[in-house]
Amino acid sequence: MAHAGPDGTAGPHAFVADVHAPKLEAEDRHHLERALRLRHGDPLTVGDGDGRWRECRFGDNLEVAGEVVEVVQPSEEVSVGFSILKGHRPEPILQKLTEQGVDRIIPLLAERSIVRWDADKCTLQHPRFLRIVREAAMQSRRVRLPVVERITEPAETASRPGTALAQAGGRRLQAGDRTILVGPEGGWTPAEVAGHDVVDLGTTVLRAETAAIAAGTLLTALRDGRVTPPL
Secondary structure, eight states: OBSOOOOSTTOOEEEOSOTTSOOOOHHHHHIIIIISOOOTTOEEEEEOSBSEEEEEEOSSSOEEOSOOEEBOOOSSOOEEEEEOOTTOOSHHHHHHHHHHTOSEEEEEOOTTOSOOOOHHHHHHHHHHHHHHHHHHHHHTTOSBOOEEOOOBOGGGTTTSTTEEEEEEEEEOOOTTOOEEEEOOTTOOOHHHHTTSOEEOOOSSOOOHHHHHHHHHHHHHHHHHTOSOOOO
16 A cells, blocks of 8 residues: 555546546536536546545547555544634634545534524535635645535534643643534624633634644644654
């Protein structure tokens, strides 16, 4: 097994149902032809979203150009929960968390969330979130698609092992942290924080969307060993 996915030198990246018999979906083919201007014989990579990928060449039918590579799954899963914000589309947060390598994304409706979606609206939004994440995963050459949970309340996730809420005055992040939940514009209520671990993401006041992206950066860096512990 390999430890890395495509690096971009073999062309754009797309997802297929089966890397052993790769076939592009119509929407992906249209994007490659019209937006990226791929021509017959141009290189690209394809993945199945579950860790396997290979090099191919573009055409009416994809031509296999390399062996199937299976990438080792990270030893620990990292997750970020973010509150849906008023006036802010969730696309940038979903995109950046995907690009960073976050494994699980948890959209939240907290007590102080100004946005109030009913069950039907939440259900309708989930397929859109999945499309956004899939597109971001192709752009960033991910070989595993992150899980996007259905919109839920913080209480449903805050008690999971290794989960902490982001809030000023909390403790510093440490190597074992795996999930961070970020509150809405008004922050968490005392009831939401009570009994739960709290971490501080920095010395300045961050906008909610910035805090979610910062949480993804810090968690993946810790998980992947890309930071040196502070002195």
